[in-house]
Amino acid sequence: MTEKNMKPDAKEALKRYAELVARLTPKSKLGQGCLRAFWVGGCICVLGQALTDIGTAWLQLTASSAASFASITLVFLTALLTGVGVFDRIARYAGAGTVVPITGFANAMASPAMEFKPEGWVLGTGARLFTIAGPVLVYGVSASVILGVLYYFIRW
Amino acid sequence: MPLHRAGDHTIIFPNRPRIVESASVVGPKEGRGPHADGFDLVLEDALFGQESYEQAEHAMFQEACERCLKKAGIEKERVQALLGGDLLNQIMAASLAARELSIPFLGLYGACSTMAESLILGSMLVDGGYASPVLCAAGSHYCTAERQYRFPLEYGNQRTPAAQWTVTATGACLLSEDGPALARITHATVGQVIDMGVRDANNMGAAMASAAADTLIRHFLDTGRKPGHYDRVITGDLGQVGADILHELMAERGYPLQEGQYMDCGLSIFRKEDDVHAGASGCGCSASILSAAILPRLKSGAWRRVLFMATGALLSPTISQQGETIPGVAHAVALEGGKD
Numbered sequence: 001m002t003e004k005n006m007k008p009d010a011k012e013a014l015k016r017y018a019e020l021v022a023r024l025t026p027k028s029k030l031g032q033g034c035l036r037a038f039w040v041g042g043c044i045c046v047l048g049q050a051l052t053d054i055g056t057a058w059l060q061l062t063a064s065s066a067a068s069f070a071s072i073t074l075v076f077l078t079a080l081l082t083g084v085g086v087f088d089r090i091a092r093y094a095g096a097g098t099v100v101p102i103t104g105f106a107n108a109m110a111s112p113a114m115e116f117k118p119e120g121w122v123l124g125t126g127a128r129l130f131t132i133a134g135p136v137l138v139y140g141v142s143a144s145v146i147l148g149v150l151y152y153f154i155r156w
Numbered sequence: 157m158p159l160h161r162a163g164d165h166t167i168i169f170p171n172r173p174r175i176v177e178s179a180s181v182v183g184p185k186e187g188r189g190p191h192a193d194g195f196d197l198v199l200e201d202a203l204f205g206q207e208s209y210e211q212a213e214h215a216m217f218q219e220a221c222e223r224c225l226k227k228a229g230i231e232k233e234r235v236q237a238l239l240g241g242d243l244l245n246q247i248m249a250a251s252l253a254a255r256e257l258s259i260p261f262l263g264l265y266g267a268c269s270t271m272a273e274s275l276i277l278g279s280m281l282v283d284g285g286y287a288s289p290v291l292c293a294a295g296s297h298y299c300t301a302e303r304q305y306r307f308p309l310e311y312g313n314q315r316t317p318a319a320q321w322t323v324t325a326t327g328a329c330l331l332s333e334d335g336p337a338l339a340r341i342t343h344a345t346v347g348q349v350i351d352m353g354v355r356d357a358n359n360m361g362a363a364m365a366s367a368a369a370d371t372l373i374r375h376f377l378d379t380g381r382k383p384g385h386y387d388r389v390i391t392g393d394l395g396q397v398g399a400d401i402l403h404e405l406m407a408e409r410g411y412p413l414q415e416g417q418y419m420d421c422g423l424s425i426f427r428k429e430d431d432v433h434a435g436a437s438g439c440g441c442s443a444s445i446l447s448a449a450i451l452p453r454l455k456s457g458a459w460r461r462v463l464f465m466a467t468g469a470l471l472s473p474t475i476s477q478q479g480e481t482i483p484g485v486a487h488a489v490a491l492e493g494g495k496d
Binding site for chain 1: 207208210303307308309310311312313314315316317318352353354359362366396397400401404405434
């Protein structure tokens with residue numbers, strides 16, 4: 001809509017409607033959301049730490065290999081739970097608790113891979129695999145390049 | 157030639173076209189709802205034995221049309237027009253169904269207002285003597301709408317409290333100039349596209365409520381009627397937020413909708429525990445409830461007069477991402493019990 005060309009009373013009507021919508025639209029439950037994200041996200045992190053410790057103590061991995069082992073295991077578990085249709089239910093409950101850890105990324109890759117399979121391996125799964133994770137990669141990689149260049153010149 | 161009109165926006169159908177039969181096909185979740193007994197077929201699986209959900213949506217559309225014709229005892233070769241649409245891009249569910257049915261086809265898109273749009277145009281064809289019988293249908297599928305408008309099904313995200321759940325359902329009605337009627341169509345008010353600047357694609361009730369109020373008020377002004385003239389004023393899929401806004405707008409303009417006289421299909425198709433936030437949406441919502449709950453009551457005489465108004469948010473993900481606001485539209489159809 002071109003608000004510029006509007007008459008003042010039409011603008012006023014839009015403003016009043018926006019107020020009505022804001023008043024009657026229920027708000028997300030912030031406290032409840034934070035609490036759920038905290039405990040589920042916390043449990044995922046505890047699991048990740050446990051996997052890292054198992055890696056170093058039992059599997060004799062180096063610290064960085066143990067971290068990779070933990071990440072790979074969490075990604076696998078998420079992809080499995082996504083595949084059997086359980087992960088979205090956990091995520092609906094936990095919100096940021098599952099999105100922020102690496103589980104969110106794994107789910108963002110696994111779900112389009114499944115979703116777009118009917119359109120074929122190339123134009124379906126292949127082309128649309130990164131529909132959700134793509135922006136994270138683009139801006140994540142771009143930010144790390146910029147920070148890397150800055151770090152090269154500004155060392156302390 | 158005199159125009160069959162009342163006021164600027166309302167059409168009068170002098171011959172009162174008949175809805176002679178209807179049918180509905182719904183998904184498993186809808187089939188557990190309060191109107192479970194009214195649906196003709198409840199699917200056990202939302203894939204309906206097909207390769208993809210898009211094909212399932214097409215098969216449901218076709219099934220609803222075929223069941224409607226079977227119940228009416230009419231061969232599909234006798235049907236002179238099929239009017240309908242769905243939410244898929246390029247209304248492919250309806251188009252594929254029309255290919256299989258081989259009925260002359262007029263594809264419609266009015267987002268979730270499609271069922272009322274098809275009834276209005278179908279009534280014009282019948283009343284004007286251009287076609288009879290005419291099949292009107294509309295459908296939607298949760299799994300195809302999610303991927304088209306939002307995210308992959310298995311993607312884990314939270315919905316906002318104002319978000320609505322697209323129903324997996326198709327409804328079809330057969331219109332005719334003669335025969336025993338479930339209901340008769342007396343008036344129709346074609347809505348204008350109204351946009352009050354709502355940008356939140358997760359609050360479609362708010363985007364549609366202003367269009368709903370506009371069409372209702374024009375209908376009452378044109379016909380000189382009040383909301384109380386109808387046993388029920390029924391909106392398509394405003395959901396809780398849209399219905400609350402509509403109540404306020406109508407009261408403000410002097411046509412308050414009384415409790416117990418107003419119904420929203422989007423608030424009646426699912427159970428409370430189904431976790432659908434603000435309610436249901438989708439073309440199939442009003443279409444299936446019309447067939448499962450509204451027409452049976454008009455037939456039995458439990459309701460004598462009903463104003464059926466399907467509401468649509470004319471939303472496209474592309475245009476929304478470009479920052480455009482969401483236009484809404486609502487079309488109203490006045491139905492009377494078929495007994496007289």
